[in-house]
Amino acid sequence: MTNPQWVGDDIDLTRPSVSRMYDYYLGGFHNFGPDREMAEKAIAGWPELPQIMRANRAFLRRGVTYLIDQGVRQFLDIGSGIPTVGNVHEVAQELAPDAKIVYVDTDPVAVAHSKQLLEGNTGAAALSGDFTRPAELLQEVQQLGLLDPQKPTAVLLNALLHFVPDEAKPAELIAHYRDWSATGSYLMISHATHELHPTEQTEGFKQLYRNATSQMRFRGRDEVATFFEGYDLVEPGIELLTRWRPDEASSTQDAERFPGWAGVGRKP
Numbered sequence: 654m655t656n657p658q659w660v661g662d663d664i665d666l667t668r669p670s671v672s673r674m675y676d677y678y679l680g681g682f683h684n685f686g687p688d689r690e691m692a693e694k695a696i697a698g699w700p701e702l703p704q705i706m707r708a709n710r711a712f713l714r715r716g717v718t719y720l721i722d723q724g725v726r727q728f729l730d731i732g733s734g735i736p737t738v739g740n741v742h743e744v745a746q747e748l749a750p751d752a753k754i755v756y757v758d759t760d761p762v763a764v765a766h767s768k769q770l771l772e773g774n775t776g777a778a779a780l781s782g783d784f785t786r787p788a789e790l791l792q793e794v795q796q797l798g799l800l801d802p803q804k805p806t807a808v809l810l811n812a813l814l815h816f817v818p819d820e821a822k823p824a825e826l827i828a829h830y831r832d833w834s835a836t837g838s839y840l841m842i843s844h845a846t847h848e849l850h851p852t853e854q855t856e857g858f859k860q861l862y863r864n865a866t867s868q869m870r871f872r873g874r875d876e877v878a879t880f881f882e883g884y885d886l887v888e889p890g891i892e893l894l895t896r897w898r899p900d901e902a903s904s905t906q907d908a909e910r911f912p913g914w915a916g917v918g919r920k921p
């Protein structure tokens with residue numbers, strides 16, 4: 654396989670990437686043969702996957718809109734993936750042109766394309782970083798100079814934590830980002846759950862992702878709630894993706910078909 658010029662020859666595109674598969678589910682074009690092949694296998698076992706991913710993207714839009722309404726102007730989007738249509742900077746800067754956004758991902762293709770997309774946008778940047786190494790990641794953010802840690806910042810962990818194993822102690826990792834951020838900052842999470850569909854479907858999906866760059870760890874609502882320790886959950890608390898503050902563009906019909914928990918918390 655010959656890599657596109659903007660990707661670079663040192664990046665392995667033969668192994669499926671969860672970021673590029675997510676792009677494929679959303680109908681994007683920043684994915685490659687191995688990504689599409691594995692995504693199609695996943696869809697064969699769970700035909701509603703593309704709709705679930707779109708429900709997650711719609712939650713992102715509503716969540717960022719809510720945060721802008723609360724006066725937040727800084728966003729740290731970790732595990733941002735490929736910045737396809739409807740990403741954070743598009744939503745935030747349309748409502749508040751002075752909003753600042755830093756995208757972070759471990760996938761070199763996601764970072765390379767993000768940088769290309771954000772050229773000329775002085776209020777947004779992308780960097781390579783690992784959520785499980787908060788000290789290093791936050792140092793990179795600090796050096797970038799775009800976000801002021803003395804001002805409220807929204808840390809976005811959308812569709813990320815179900816790729817973080819228990820052994821990595823995700824709640825403790827989140828605490829690093831909470832302690833770094835100022836009073837009045839926010840945490841926004843969406844997370845896949847096993848609670849609303851058959852066990853065999855969950856196991857089949859986990860098995861499939863063992864061949865990808867990251868494995869999946871489904872969690873229940875109570876487990877997701879523990880990630881908000883030190884934050885005050887805003888209404889309606891932790892809800893199904895489509896039921897979290899639905900707007901006129903949303904539908905809550907058959908919400909259980911989209912098995913993901915969503916929530917936003919404020920650091921008091």
